[in-house]
Amino acid sequence: MDFPNIIKATSVDLERVKGVLKLGFASDALLRWVFPDASSFLKCFDIWMEEFSKIAFENDIVYSEKNFYGASLWHPPGVQFDNSALEPTFASIPHDRIEVVIKFFEEFEKYHPEDAWYLPFIAVDPAKQRQGIGSFLLKDALQMIDKKNDRAYLEASNEQNKELYERHGFVEIGRVQFEDSPPAFPMIRDPR
Numbered sequence: 001m002d003f004p005n006i007i008k009a010t011s012v013d014l015e016r017v018k019g020v021l022k023l024g025f026a027s028d029a030l031l032r033w034v035f036p037d038a039s040s041f042l043k044c045f046d047i048w049m050e051e052f053s054k055i056a057f058e059n060d061i062v063y064s065e066k067n068f069y070g071a072s073l074w075h076p077p078g079v080q081f082d083n084s085a086l087e088p089t090f091a092s093i094p095h096d097r098i099e100v101v102i103k104f105f106e107e108f109e110k111y112h113p114e115d116a117w118y119l120p121f122i123a124v125d126p127a128k129q130r131q132g133i134g135s136f137l138l139k140d141a142l143q144m145i146d147k148k149n150d151r152a153y154l155e156a157s158n159e160q161n162k163e164l165y166e167r168h169g170f171v172e173i174g175r176v177q178f179e180d181s182p183p184a185f186p187m188i189r190d191p192r
Contacts, residue, residue, distance in 0.1 A: 004136040009064040011057045016068040018049040024123020029182040030157040044089035051085040052120045070133040072122035077115050107176045111186035116151040138168045149191045156185040
């Protein structure tokens with residue numbers, strides 16, 4: 001079996017990166033809890049990917065499998081994401097859930113260290129999963145972060161992903177869950 005070939009994606013690859021991330025998160029319990037309607041998810045997640053990818057592309061830290069079977073967006077330490085950019089998508093969150101969703105993401109902020117590299121999104125095309133692509137995407141980014149002697153932070157949106165991150169040295173530092181939301185797990189990784 002060939003090992004996945006990981007590359008740095010550039011802004012010309014934006015649509016391919018957004019496409020694989022959208023496919024990878026289409027069945028994510030947390031994001032589908034936020035946007036249970038399929039058409040709303042597709043429309044809103046596209047906006048989310050547009051906004052979250054800006055920082056990653058500006059800092060040249062978008063990793064992808066060479067065929068765009070998987071991709072990851074990273075934000076460097078100290079960068080503040082402007083959550084107001086996502087406000088247009090709030091109208092697509094079920095009305096009776098909006099306050100809980102806001103509370104959920106505010107809770108994430110309590111765990112998010114400013115001095116760590118942040119992985120807001122990583123995903124692999126469901127048709128290409130279980131081939132090591134996610135591990136190689138993590139490995140390449142973490143090697144770069146380790147060389148800088150920095151920490152990395154993420155929020156695992158399910159137990160299966162949490163296990164993958166633990167294999168790469170991430171440690172659970174909390175559990176976020178409100179009312180009928182699925183649980184998510186803030187995780188930190190010290191440099192190696």
